[in-house]
Amino acid sequence: SLVLAGSLIAGGGLAAAQSSLPSSGSAGSGDWTTTSYLKDEDGRSLILRGFNTASSAKSAPDGMPAFTEADLEREHEAMGTNFVRFLISWRSVEPEPGRYDQAYLDRVEDRVGWYAERGYKVMLDMHQDVYSGAIMADDTAGTGAGPIGNGAPAWATYTDGLPVEKQDRWELYYIQPGVMRAFDNFWNTTGKHPELMEHYANAWRAVAERFADNDTVVAYDLMNEPWGGSLQFETFEAGPLTDLYQRSTNAIRTVDQDSWVCVAPQAVGVNQGIPSALGKITDPRAGEQRIAYCPHLYPLPLDLGDGYSGVSKTLTDATMHTWRASIEQVATDVLGGAPVILGEFGLDTTLPGAQEYLDRVYTAAREMGAGVSYWSSDPGTWGPYLTDGTPTILVDTMNKAYPRAVAGTPVSWSSSVDRLELTYRNDPAVTAPTEIYLPAAGFPGDITVEGADVVGWDQDSRLLTVRSAADADDVTVTVSPAA
Numbered sequence: 001s002l003v004l005a006g007s008l009i010a011g012g013g014l015a016a017a018q019s020s021l022p023s024s025g026s027a028g029s030g031d032w033t034t035t036s037y038l039k040d041e042d043g044r045s046l047i048l049r050g051f052n053t054a055s056s057a058k059s060a061p062d063g064m065p066a067f068t069e070a071d072l073e074r075e076h077e078a079m080g081t082n083f084v085r086f087l088i089s090w091r092s093v094e095p096e097p098g099r100y101d102q103a104y105l106d107r108v109e110d111r112v113g114w115y116a117e118r119g120y121k122v123m124l125d126m127h128q129d130v131y132s133g134a135i136m137a138d139d140t141a142g143t144g145a146g147p148i149g150n151g152a153p154a155w156a157t158y159t160d161g162l163p164v165e166k167q168d169r170w171e172l173y174y175i176q177p178g179v180m181r182a183f184d185n186f187w188n189t190t191g192k193h194p195e196l197m198e199h200y201a202n203a204w205r206a207v208a209e210r211f212a213d214n215d216t217v218v219a220y221d222l223m224n225e226p227w228g229g230s231l232q233f234e235t236f237e238a239g240p241l242t243d244l245y246q247r248s249t250n251a252i253r254t255v256d257q258d259s260w261v262c263v264a265p266q267a268v269g270v271n272q273g274i275p276s277a278l279g280k281i282t283d284p285r286a287g288e289q290r291i292a293y294c295p296h297l298y299p300l301p302l303d304l305g306d307g308y309s310g311v312s313k314t315l316t317d318a319t320m321h322t323w324r325a326s327i328e329q330v331a332t333d334v335l336g337g338a339p340v341i342l343g344e345f346g347l348d349t350t351l352p353g354a355q356e357y358l359d360r361v362y363t364a365a366r367e368m369g370a371g372v373s374y375w376s377s378d379p380g381t382w383g384p385y386l387t388d389g390t391p392t393i394l395v396d397t398m399n400k401a402y403p404r405a406v407a408g409t410p411v412s413w414s415s416s417v418d419r420l421e422l423t424y425r426n427d428p429a430v431t432a433p434t435e436i437y438l439p440a441a442g443f444p445g446d447i448t449v450e451g452a453d454v455v456g457w458d459q460d461s462r463l464l465t466v467r468s469a470a471d472a473d474d475v476t477v478t479v480s481p482a483a
């Protein structure tokens with residue numbers, strides 16, 4: 001079919017290439033591809049690309065990111081993203097024990113509406129870093145919106161009077177005695193606070209009750225970068241962490257049967273490629289399990305400020321190999337074939353080799369069939385825009401052709417500046433068309449589509465929709481600028 005810029009000419013044949021779903025590679029083979037995806041309300045498999053929005057929400061009194069609808073319009077226009085890992089906080093959801101702040105959830109719902117109007121899907125991230133803003137005496141108004149940590153409300157922060165001394169690096173607060181104790185009390189390692197995990201699960205139920213019927217909210221990311229305090233690795237991950245995830249999943253399912261529940265491993269070590277010991281979480285819903293796996297990726301050399309070059313590149317490549325094997329193992333063997341979203345990765349885009357690293361991670365995500373939410377949309381050299389609005393290399397890196405919603409199971413896809421190829425196993429039960437984003441940079445005018453019929457072309461959103469013959473088995477669609 002030939003699509004003329006702004007309009008389309010129907011016609012063109014339907015070619016269905018013969019191929020088959022890849023078997024999942026042997027553990028750690030490095031060529032594993034998921035066969036499981038989050039799906040939209042039309043049953044289409046979602047390929048999710050977007051940002052974490054935003055770190056600025058962590059200590060904001062109203063819990064909202066300093067991210068306006070105009071910022072979202074700019075992001076959508078410049079990069080064609082379709083996904084956001086939106087930061088929310090326990091302190092904002094449950095400011096007092098058992099009281100859920102509906103005005104805060106109203107503010108979250110307003111932002112979700114911004115994304116809905118632009119065709120996005122939202123994953124709500126119950127964010128924490130260093131437990132709570134209440135870990136230090138100068139906690140602002142005792143709400144948990146303090147200057148260092150974020151996440152838990154003040155009433156759920158039990159440091160038991162142990163010291164939390166000022167640190168040069170924020171990460172070091174995690175091992176301060178008062179913070180270790182706050183985590184040990186939350187996980188009830190001390191045996192003194194069995195109520196806190198219950199409150200946490202019930203806070204999730206309150207959030208899910210609000211968004212259960214909102215198709216834009218497609219997933220809940222149960223806890224950001226969990227830290228076990230005195231418990232680490234298997235004792236923590238297979239113990240209280242898996243327990244909290246199961247309890248939160250059960251609580252969510254009392255009000256929301258359809259959203260995916262995303263679970264993350266502990267951050268330390270697993271972000272750097274060490275295998276996770278996370279246990280099985282069982283979804284009590286009828287039908288398919290809707291548990292997803294949301295790991296993060298932060299190779300140590302990059303985190304220490306080295307670029308992606310020299311020894312740092314070698315070590316980072318080794319990290320990514322073990323990291324991919326670990327993801328395959330948890331998603332396949334532990335969670336029974338869960339879809340994967342890379343919940344966070346990022347770096348200072350001004351570092352040497354940054355572009356190559358970004359390309360490598362997005363290639364790995366594409367090969368695995370994983371969604372990606374980049375850390376983060378906040379202004380600065382890590383993000384897409386500097387504080388003065390100057391674009392970083394991230395904007396062009398993100399602004400690439402990709403399939404967004406597929407009427408079947410993606411088998412493989414690839415894209416270059418001016419060509420996209422997608423192979424998927426057609427699902428005749430899905431009547432909605434497959435949706436593909438085509439940036440103006442590579443597709444300035446007319447386009448040629450092979451392997452499927454063009455259903456529509458929206459010049460503003462730059463979304464092409466195509467449909468294969470209902471009886472097609474495996475379909476290969478190729479999109480390129482018209483000759």
Ligand SMILES: CN(C)c1ccc(C(=O)NC[C@H]2N[C@H](CO)[C@@H](O)[C@@H]2O)cc1
Nearest residue numbers: 129171174224225227267268298303344
């Ligand atoms: C010691 N612990 C428990 C620790 C250390 C470092 C990180 C981290 O860098 N995380 C990577 C990014 N993720 C957060 C937001 O989720 C950002 O603030 C970090 O840069 C996490 C945990």
